Amino acid sequence: MTPLGRTELKATSQRSVILDIVRAGKGHLDADEIYQRARERLPRLSLSTVYRALAKFKETGLIEERHLDENHHHYEISHHDEHHHLICTGCGKVVEFKLPITEIIIEKVPQAAGFKINHSGELSLSGMCPDCQKKAT
Amino acid sequence: MTPLGRTELKATSQRSVILDIVRAGKGHLDADEIYQRARERLPRLSLSTVYRALAKFKETGLIEERHLDENHHHYEISHHDEHHHLICTGCGKVVEFKLPITEIIIEKVPQAAGFKINHSGELSLSGMCPDCQKKAT
DNA sequence: GTTGATGCAAATCCTTTGCAGGGCA
DNA sequence: TGCCCTGCAAAGGATTTGCATCAAC
8 A cells, every 4th residue: 555655654545545635625624524525435434534544644744733613623734834824704715825923923922932832833814805895895 | 780891781690700700711711611610609500501691792792712722612801902822732821912913914915915804813823831841851 | 463444333522402481671 | 571591401513432343564
């Protein structure tokens, strides 16, 4: 079986399909969406396998868990640059952008002095995109 | 019964106790913690009342819901200035700080142009505080 | 052959809802 | 009085876990 990145995880077909889907999903899929898509290729797949695979991937740093909204998680392949999300409350569109928030904070926030902020610092803002603002009028 | 801020909500003893606790909790209590504390004063209180009161308070803008961690919500009295949280992964300490992230983004992120970012934009970072870094060595 | 991964079902956690009774305006 | 609020119990969605089986190393 093709190895999964450079991890020590046992490579199974389930895992490679799941990882594939997360990769193709451009980062904004939740567990259930991943499950639905994976099932088209592996009809006997179970949801718990999806959760367990995602947990392992997260543990080894292959993917990251995001909290775009309040009720469940979304997953994306780990990037190495710091990026964040802006979600339109109108149409649900997700805009990804880069900004070194961590640096900005270290620089401007005295209370953060000495804190070792980890890479997974995440910023999710919501707002209304130009299109939806027009529609709303 | 003492009115609850300047809202039109019906004032009940449950609600005033709950609001009191949220206020005293300095913003980092979840529903169950609020429930436990409120029960000391109102032994017959039910958890659903807590959830319903929090929902109402949120709706009227009296409090805000935060997503400091992955599994449940935290509540705090609405502030009028934009502030964010830095959570220590070692001891769980929460440091609040002020920073006009929204402005910074509008200014530096081209993709955000035209977006109307709403006030509730929130940033939660995690990291390790100086004390915990020492202990970890 | 071992060890870790899977599928299934049941369990758990957090939150919401239905309903009948009760309290504030 | 009328309407909103409450408590209780049951329902709901997301995620986790126990267990026997199975596949990767």
